[in-house]
Amino acid sequence: MSSEIDSSTLLSRASQLIDLARKAGADAADAVVVRSRSQSVSVRLGKVEGTESSESDDFSLRVFIGKRVASVSANPGFDLQALAERAVAMAKVSPEDPFACLADEASLSKSYPDLQLLDTTEVSSEMLREASLAAEAAALAVKGVTNSSGAGASAGMGGLVLVTSHGFEGSYMASRFGHSVSVIAGEGTGMERDYDFDSRLYYAELDDPAEIGRRAGERVIKRINPRQVPTGKDVTVIFDPRVARGFVGHIAGAINGAAVARKSSFLRDKMGQQVLKSGLSITDDPLIVRGPSSRPFDGEGVSGERLVMIEDGVLKHWFLSTSTARELGLETNGRGVRGGTSVSPSSTNLALEPGDIAPEDLIRSVGNGFYVTELIGHGVNMITGEYSRGATGFWIENGELTFPVSEVTIASNLKEMFMRLTPANDIDRKFGVAAPTFAIEGMTLAGR
Structure with a gap:
C-alpha cells in the first residue's frame, strides 16, 4: 500500500x-x-x-x-x-x-x-x-x-x-x-x-x-402494483433525497462559469439577483475534513475556500477555473478540474442547505401531491430552463404516502421551480452533492 x-x-x-x-x-x-x-x-x-x-x-x-x-x-x-x-x-x-x-x-x-x-x-x-x-x-x-x-x-x-x-x-x-x-x-x-x-x-x-x-x-416491494394518476396543472411534488441530489446538480450546472461563458445557462444574466426562494442557500466547500469531494487544491494548484454560491436566494458566485474566469473578466475561485488534457470548473462538496421542517411534516403539509423516488430521461434544457422528466413514486393523500405511482411526467421551468422550493431538515452530507427532501409547488403532472 x-x-x-x-x-x-x-x-x-x-x-x-x-x-x-x-x-x-x-x-x-x-x-x-x-x-x-x-x-x-x-x-x-x-x-x-x-x-x-x-x-x-x-x-x-x-x-x-x-x-x-x-x-x-x-x-x-x-x-x-x-x-x-x-x-x-x-x-x-x-x-x-x-x-x-x-x-x-x-x-x-x-x-x-x-x-x-x-x-x-x-x-x-x-x-x-x-x-x-x-x-x-x-x-x-x-x-x-x-x-x-x-x-x-x-x-x-x-x-x-x-x-x-x-x-x-x-x-x-x-x-x-x-x-x-x-x-x-x-x-x-x-x-x-x-x-x-x-x-x-x-x-x-x-x-x-x-x-x-x-x-x-x-423499497422495491412498496413499488408493486403502481397506478397512474390524473393529469394536473398545479401539483405539489416532493423530491426524495435520492432524486433531490440530482436536482441540485442542475443548479450546479446552471452556475458553472463554463456554461455562462458559452451562454448555455438560463442563469447567465442573473448574477446578484434572486434565483432561489428567500432564505435558501447553496454552499460549496472543498476543504471539509473527510468530505466526499474534498481536495486540498484544484487541478491548477489553487486552494479553494468555502463559498456560499447562492445566499438567501441571491446568486453570488460562478464555479470558475482560471481560463473560464479570464473569459468572464473574473478571477478563479479554485474550482478547476482536470479532465484529460483540459481544465474546466466544477463543484466540490455542494449542498442545498436544509430548512427547519421534518420531512414527515413537509409531506403532511402538502395534503394531496406526488412524492418522487425516481426520475427517468434527460428532459432538461439548460439554456431555457424547461424541465420535463418521467417519474415514479407515491401519491400523497391527506398528508400520507399511499399507493405507488408510475408512468407519469412532471414538468415546469427550473426558474419557477427554484423560486417555489421548500427544503426539509434531513440533509445527508455523505455524498458530494447533498440535499434534503424538498417540495416544489405548482408543477404540471401528466398522467392518464
Whole structure:
C-alpha cells in the first residue's frame, strides 16, 4: 500500500517533464498525473459474476507558447524528452487561445491542510465478495422480492500529482469504498426494480451490507402494483433525497462559469439577483475534513475556500477555473478540474442547505401531491430552463404516502421551480452533492 501511495517518483518525473518542455521552447507548462487504483466484485443469485482490478498513472503535459497551447497524454514508461518535444511542436502550430493560461502565481496554494481523505485499510477481494453476497441475501430475504439484478462491492483510491513551471508542486490521494444491490419484486409485466447503496471514504464508516440489502428489498416491494394518476396543472411534488441530489446538480450546472461563458445557462444574466426562494442557500466547500469531494487544491494548484454560491436566494458566485474566469473578466475561485488534457470548473462538496421542517411534516403539509423516488430521461434544457422528466413514486393523500405511482411526467421551468422550493431538515452530507427532501409547488403532472 505504501508504494502505491508514495508519489515522490511521479513528482520527480513530472518536474523533469516541465524542465524538458521549457528547454524545448515552451514559455510555461504544467504536468499532471491522474492516479487510480480500484478493485470490485459483482455477484448475482449467490454466484460471483465478475471480479475486476485496475491501476493507472496517466500523465498529461500542457505547454504554452504565447497564446498558443497544446496538450499530450501518455502512460508510464514514455520517453520524457520525446513527449515534451511533441507537445511544443503541437503548440507552435495550434490556433491562439486568448484565455488559456496557468493560474496566476499569486493564487497558487503555498500550503494546504491534511483533509484526511485516505483510508489505507486493506480490503481483499474475498471481503468484497462476502459483502456483495450479504447484501444480496438480505435483499432476497425480504418477503415479496422475487429476483436479483445483482450486488457489488468496490474499493479503490485516486488522486492527483501536479507540477507547474511557475513553482507549484503537490499531490494527494483519496480512498473510496462502496456497496450496492439491486433487486426485483413482482412477476411478468408487473415486475418492479429498486436498489440501495452506500459510498464512503473510510471503509469502517460504510453501512452494513445486510442493512443496504434490507433497505433495497423494502423499497422495491412498496413499488408493486403502481397506478397512474390524473393529469394536473398545479401539483405539489416532493423530491426524495435520492432524486433531490440530482436536482441540485442542475443548479450546479446552471452556475458553472463554463456554461455562462458559452451562454448555455438560463442563469447567465442573473448574477446578484434572486434565483432561489428567500432564505435558501447553496454552499460549496472543498476543504471539509473527510468530505466526499474534498481536495486540498484544484487541478491548477489553487486552494479553494468555502463559498456560499447562492445566499438567501441571491446568486453570488460562478464555479470558475482560471481560463473560464479570464473569459468572464473574473478571477478563479479554485474550482478547476482536470479532465484529460483540459481544465474546466466544477463543484466540490455542494449542498442545498436544509430548512427547519421534518420531512414527515413537509409531506403532511402538502395534503394531496406526488412524492418522487425516481426520475427517468434527460428532459432538461439548460439554456431555457424547461424541465420535463418521467417519474415514479407515491401519491400523497391527506398528508400520507399511499399507493405507488408510475408512468407519469412532471414538468415546469427550473426558474419557477427554484423560486417555489421548500427544503426539509434531513440533509445527508455523505455524498458530494447533498440535499434534503424538498417540495416544489405548482408543477404540471401528466398522467392518464
